[in-house]
Amino acid sequence: MKNLVVFTGAGMSAESGINTFRDAGxxxxxxxxxxxxxxxxxxxxxxxxxNFYNERRKQLLTVQPNDGHRGVAEWEKDxxxxxxxxxxxxxxxxxxxxxxxxxxxxxxxxxxxRNPNDPRYIKELKPEEYEVHLGDKAGDGTQLRPFIxxxxxxxxxxxxxxxxxxxxxxxxxxxxxxxxxxxxxxxYYARPETKIFLIDPKPNLAGGMPHVHVIAKGASEGVKExxxxxxxxx
Ligand code: APR
Numbered sequence: 001m002k003n004l005v006v007f008t009g010a011g012m013s014a015e016s017g018i019n020t021f022r023d024a025g026x027x028x029x030x031x032x033x034x035x036x037x038x039x040x041x042x043x044x045x046x047x048x049x050x051n052f053y054n055e056r057r058k059q060l061l062t063v064q065p066n067d068g069h070r071g072v073a074e075w076e077k078d079x080x081x082x083x084x085x086x087x088x089x090x091x092x093x094x095x096x097x098x099x100x101x102x103x104x105x106x107x108x109x110x111x112x113x114r115n116p117n118d119p120r121y122i123k124e125l126k127p128e129e130y131e132v133h134l135g136d137k138a139g140d141g142t143q144l145r146p147f148i149x150x151x152x153x154x155x156x157x158x159x160x161x162x163x164x165x166x167x168x169x170x171x172x173x174x175x176x177x178x179x180x181x182x183x184x185x186x187x188y189y190a191r192p193e194t195k196i197f198l199i200d201p202k203p204n205l206a207g208g209m210p211h212v213h214v215i216a217k218g219a220s221e222g223v224k225e226x227x228x229x230x231x232x233x234x
Contacts, residue, residue: 002234004079005168006072007186009086011175011200012219015066016091018059022177038151042113046143047134053146057107057130060089068174068219069095071227078234082164086176086183088148101157101164103183109147112138117156122147158182165189170233172226173212174199175219187212195233197226 010020021028035041036052073096075081083092083100088107092100110132112121121138136144149155161183165171171190178184187209190196196212198205199222203214215222 001080002169004081004170006083006172008174009176016063065091065095068223071223073097084161105148110144111147112140113142113145171196177204
């Protein structure tokens with residue numbers, strides 16, 4: 001089986017009803033990013049940040065995977081698929097994808113405030129525990145913090161993602177503005193012979209990527225269209 005790597009951003013989940021970050025009405029228009037998505041913001045007002053992610057978690061309970069997520073999961077029938085996502089939702093998993101690398105963390109998990117990446121203190125929350133409070137403690141006695149990679153923090157799973165892209169026969173990028181590094185740099189690790197597709201209604205491709213096949217459509221429609229093309233590439 002060929003290796004198919006799918007690299008997704010907020011646009012992947014837009015049709016499920018989760019706002020993107022940088023489109024009009026996006027999350028970063030409603031909440032100052034430096035307050036809710038940086039270590040400095042968390043240090044200044046942990047309660048605000050904890051509540052912000054409580055809200056995101058609650059929203060997760062009200063949304064469903066869309067046809068795009070489901071189509072990506074179906075590709076596992078014909079390819080060895082690795083999903084690399086910048087999204088912190090769990091919609092790829094819920095649609096049936098088995099190998100998902102979350103570059104920017106996971107909403108359903110919490111961790112230590114001192115050592116966010118220490119596996120001993122990373123905990124998956126059950127839906128009934130989705131509301132975290134100031135004073136709730138991780139295993140090391142520090143405040144339970146959202147397991148989210150904030151701006152200015154390192155991206156611990158980047159090496160794993162790079163290794164997957166280097167092995168990709170086909171790379172499909174879906175619904176990301178490719179603004180945020182290091183994630184956006186993943187495309188450059190593809191080998192020259194790797195076939196690259198981009199599904200996005202407003203594709204934002206910087207120069208230097210001449211061999212990208214652009215499908216300027218939303219995730220569901222674009223995945224459906226690409227599924228036909230992929231049948232020829234198995
Ligand atoms: N289908 C596919 N793509 C869509 C759709 C849709 N229905 N609707 C919008 N898009 C596209 C937009 O055109 C845009 O290119 O999704 C992209 C969303 O871009 P951003 O909001 O910048 O989201 P993303 O690229 O995932 O952001 C990266 O930034 O704030 C951080 O950590 C956060 O992981 C996030 C990172």
